[in-house]
Amino acid sequence: MTTYKEIKNKIAQLEKEAEALRKAELLAVITEIKAKMAEYGISSKDLGVIKNKTRKQPGTPSPARYRNKEGQTWSGRGRKPKWVIEALAAGKTLEDMGYFIG
Incomplete structure (x- = not known):
């Protein structure tokens, strides 16, 4: 057994x-x-094993997404610039002020 x-x-x-x-x-x-x-x-x-994605190179700045009337821009990443903080404190939103670029 x-x-x-x-x-x-x-x-x-x-x-x-x-x-x-x-x-x-x-x-x-x-x-x-x-x-x-x-x-x-x-x-x-x-x-289809490798996708056709392009990766951003390190150190390349992100494109601007927000802009104020004076032409200052912000990518929406990192710390908010002073002009964004002031506008938000005044009760505005980024879209209300026309900052959103795209």
């Missing part, structure tokens, strides 16, 4: 074998896909 411990050991061994087979099959599939991509000139972008 087979014991519980023997069955657990068999299971562990089979799991190791299964993982080794999975890795080998995965490597073969990836190699085949890369070959087909090279053969047909397909890129990751064509497959």
